[in-house]
Amino acid sequence: MIEDAEGRADAFFHALADRTRRDILRRVLAGEHSVTQLAANYDMSFAAVQKHVAVLERAGLLTKRRHGREQLASGDVDAVRSVASMLSELEGVWRGRIDRIDSFLQEG
Template sequence: MVERLDATFHALADPTRRGMLASLALGEKSIGELAQPYAMSFAGASKHVQVLERAGLIVRRKAGRTQLCRLQAEPLAEADQWLRQWERFWNVRLDALEALLREAPKGETH
C-alpha cells in the first residue's frame, strides 16, 4: 500500500495531472482531449497519462486508433483514508490547545 500511496501522491503533485483527473471525473476521454486544455502535444499528454496509469489512477483502452482513458478512483480513496488519520491527529492537538487557551488567565501571554 505504501508504494501505491507514493505513486498516487507523485501523480497528484502535478497540476496538469490533477486537471486531467478532474476532466476524467466527468467521463472517459481520449489522450488528445486531455491534452487540449493545456495546449500540449500528444506525446506530452501521453507522458502525464503514463504517470497516472502507473499510479493506478486511470485505465486505458483502445477504440480503433484512439486511446481512451477512464478514472480509477480507488487509489484516491486510499490516499483520502491515509490523510484522514492526520486530520484526526491535528484535531486532537488543536482541541487540546483550545482547552489550554480557555484555561489561561485573561491577559496572560507566554
C-alpha cells in the same frame, strides 16, 4: 501498479502534486476521454500529455484501454476514495495533536 501502502501513497501524492495531472484526473473522472481529446485542452505536446497520463496510470488513479487506434482513459473512483481516506486519516492525527496542544495551553 504499486503494491505496498507507503509506495502507493507516494505515487498518489506525486501524481496529484501537478496541476495538469489534477485537471486530467478531474476530466477522466467525469467521463472517459481519449488521450488525443485530453491533449487538445493543454498548451503542450501530445507526448507531454501522454507522460502526465502515464503518471496517473502508474499511481492507479486512471486506467487506459484501447479502442481501435485510440487510447481511452477513465478515472478510478475507488482509487480517489483511497486518497481521500488517507487524507482523512492524516487530518485525524493532526486534529488530535491540536487538541492536545489546546489542553496543554488551558492547563498552563
